[in-house]
Amino acid sequence: MYYVTDEKQQSQYINMFKEAGKDAFILHHNIDQPFITHVEYKNEKVKFQRIDADITDDFREETKKKDKKILKNNTDAMTKLFREVLGKDKLEVKVERLRNDKVSSVITLSEESRRMQDMMRMYNMSGMDASAFGGGETLVLNANHKLVQYVITNEKSEHTPMICEQLYDLALLSHKPLEAEAMTKFIQRSNDIMMLLAK
Secondary structure (H helix, E strand, O other): OEEEOOOOOOHHHHHHHHHHOOOOEEOOOOOOHHHHHHHHHHOOOOOOEEOOOOOOHHHEOOOOHHHHHHHHHHHHHHHHHHHHHHOOOOOEEEEEOEOOOOOOEEEEEOHHHHHHHHHHHHOOOOOOOHHHHOOOEEEEEEOOOHHHHHHHHOOOOOOHHHHHHHHHHHHHHOOOOOOHHHHHHHHHHHHHHHHHHHO
16 A cells, blocks of 8 residues: 655655556555554555655566666666765665656655654654664666766766756655755755856
8 A cells, every 4th residue: 555645745756656557545644653563464465655665667667688787887887976976875876767757866765764764753762873774765866867867978077966966855855855954055056057057
C-alpha cells in the first residue's frame, strides 16, 4: 500500500504515480507507526510504503544489456562527482532512465530508514545517526533529462558544480523542506542560473 503524507510536498511523486497508472492513499493524518507494524505483522500480504520510498520498474524505461552498462558507468561517475560537490561522502546516487523526461532528479528514502528516523524523533534520540540502521537517502538522476545529460557529458565545466547543487536541492524540495541556510543558497543559486540565461 503506497501512501502520501503531504500532497504539496510529494506532488512530483504523485504525478509520476498517475502517469504510471498506480494508486496511492492520501493521508490527512499520520499513521501511528506501531499500528502499521502491527497490521504488517498480522497480514504478511500488507506492506505500507510512502510514495517516495523507491523508484520501481513502473517508472523506469526498459533498458537493454548495453544500456545497463552505460548507466552503471554513469552512476559510478555521478556518485563520485555529487559526493565531492555536495560534501556528502555517504550519499547514494543512481542514474536511471525514467519514463517521465520532465523529471530531472528525485530523492528516495527507504521505508525502513524513514520509520527508524521517526522512531528516533519520537524517543528524542536525535544524537544518533539514523543511517547506521539502514540505507539513507538516494539521489536518482534521470538519464533522459537534458540537465542530467549535460552534467554527465560536461563534468569539468565551470557550471557543473552549480547544476549538481541545483539538481540535488530540486530533488530534496520534493522530498522535504530545505533547511534555512540551504534555502538561502538555493534562492541565490537560482538567481545566478537566471543571470546566466539572461547573458
